[in-house]
Amino acid sequence: MAGGNAIRGSRVGAGPMGEAERGDLAERHSVVYWCANGHQTRATFAIGPSTEIPEQWDCTRCGYPAGLDADAPPSPVRNEPYKTHLAYVKERRSDEDGSALLDEALAALRARRGG
CATH class of the missing domain: 1.20.5 (Single alpha-helices involved in coiled-coils or other helix-helix interfaces)
Structure with a gap:
């Protein structure tokens, strides 16, 4: 006899996953930054009325400043x-x-x- 509980194996609050459950995602814009070492860093920003995309972003691999232009990345900061x-x-x-x-x-x- 396969008896059982209908909610066996699930947790409290479990339900269908998806956009209807969590709401809509904000519109996004992906930006690529380049550092002096040639590393590529991708940052994603939500698009909104007051969204400003920064000119520089820190490289996630080496920590140098990265810019939007791959041919002319910003020079490393001299400590x-x-x-x-x-x-x-x-x-x-x-x-x-x-x-x-x-x-x-x-x-x-x-x-x-x-x-």
């Missing part, structure tokens, strides 16, 4: 090396300014010590 505090000070001050500040600080230190 600046770590700078110390002294390097930033040297950018703002000249050697003459540094000497003047040092002389002023030494004069103040000598005056405090009484020498």
